[in-house]
Amino acid sequence: MSETAQPAAGVDERVKEISRFRKALIRPELGGIVGTVAVFTFFLLFAFDSGMFASQGIMNWSQVSAQFMIIAVGACLLMIAGEFDLSVGSMIGFAGMMIAIFSVTLGWPVWLAIIVTFAMCIALGALNGFIVIRTGLPSFIVTLAFLFILRGFTIYFPQTIERKTIIGGIKDAAEGDWLGAVFGGKILTGLFNWMGEAGIIATFERGTRAGQPVVEGVPMLIVWAIALVIFGHVLLTRTQFGNWIFAAGGDAEAARNSGVPVSRVKILMFMFTAFCAAVFATCQVMEFGSAGADRGLLKEFEAIIAVVIGGALLTGGYGSVIGAALGALIFGVVQQGLFFAGVESSLFRVFLGVILLFAVVLNTYIRRIITGER
């Protein structure tokens, strides 16, 4: 009927079989896994005797890693959706300060202070997203503006109200508060007590707490980090919304043509990033018992670096929450490990810069493999 050619059935002889190695390479988590193994090997070799891998040491770097993880999950999903949020650090400072002002200065119950603060942060995240979508400006610029706006208010409010930049006394206010405990409490204390009695972990030898384990339990900070990582991973890889996140960041126009509500997805991700910043801030405030105007400084960049180490592309559309979590773990282990190993802590920044550069080069190479660009 027509002289159409038959379709080329069968395997194209010019497509090389992809080796297992290359297949493993195009998993976004690869960089994170290799980095994690390398970092642990290094510190096990050079800092094993320093107490870094005793119960207290493990808790120390776990907590630092967990902090990074909480903000990395938000930054990761947002970056995959194709946007940045540079206001994360300022949002952390702002959220902490709001909780302090509401609960200490205004004397509200802590649970109310936390709920109102979360609502404010999520609303600010939505505003960030709304401006980005409406103006079509790069999120880099819009959130840079909020970096300054929020930091400014975080210093201005305590200065004018209390004539100081640190507000304390939150520990007393949060005593017995149910929602405060969700962020500042510890779980599995019974298990750790038992482990102390059984001699698995160290106990205090003298003083008022003699016989009690040096590590009382798992802080809620770590519980939040794990919960957020699991939530983010499942959302991204196992739900319809996850497909929309990838699509919105991969090519917003193509996604729109296919019926993906791109604007809604992006704004929701800005809100989620703000939520993560608020979780970070609340845990921190509950732990320290105070809020400082300089809290969260540079956290936005640390979050982005963790996400990039975790294999996400800065251009969006590709990445992994598990990878970002591993990036955060690398961060925490190295930052605290250098301290345990007795290395000058300023070298941590050198390490950050170097590993960031490596990660970006590797990611760009991986992208070429995936898309077949040359």
Place this chain on the structure above:
Amino acid sequence: MVADTQPIIEMRNIEKHFGSVIALAGVSLDVYRGECHCLLGDNGAGKSTFIKTMSGVHKPTAGEIYFEGRPMHFDDPRDAIAAGIATVHQHLAMIPLMSVSRNFFMGNEPTKKVGPFRFFDHETANRITMEEMRKMGINLRGPDQAVGTLSGGERQTVAIARAVYFGAKVLILDEPTSALGVRQTANVLATIDKVRKQGIAVVFITHNVRHALAVGDRFTVLNRGRTLGTAKRGEITPEELQDMMAGGQELVALEESLGGTV
């Protein structure tokens, strides 16, 4: 090969003006089920404006559209898609970094319920993607292969297969072969043939006469916003089509100086 007595879509005397520019000055076209209707025309002839009118992007300034015998007014492309008119654009709605199966179901993800939550049903998505691609003659390495690794022709085929799977009755292909090599073009033309045999009406826009003649049942030529007529397969030679597209005899002189059909 007119399979039906009533056209699935009929456009009557469509006019479209953009300000003082008359992009379409009365274009008529009808398409039957199972037919591949080629719309030919040189650049600027009004092909794109015309198919955008058909797919609901533009509202015609004058003229009527009948879909399955009833007059239709599309307010936006979604209406057209819901009615079963799918467009595969020159610039595809495909995301290179995402897998074929994620692309295939983008915006229409299958879900399954686990407890109170709805999850992306990857199993179903992967199975259907592999099946549909096999039907189109493309063997994927796996459903998780990234679209970026596919050739241009294969990407066109994924887009066509997707439109067909989601119930397109009329498939508008906007220059699907314009950026492809010879072999890939042949594959896309074979795909068009398969789709037509499933009873779908295909509107194939091209400015390549040979591509049109390879699969077309009828040919409509547009020139400067007007229909120059519709011809059936076998009633027209490639040279005649070419002349109509170029809008006159001046191309003949040019071709002679170049020594062959352009």
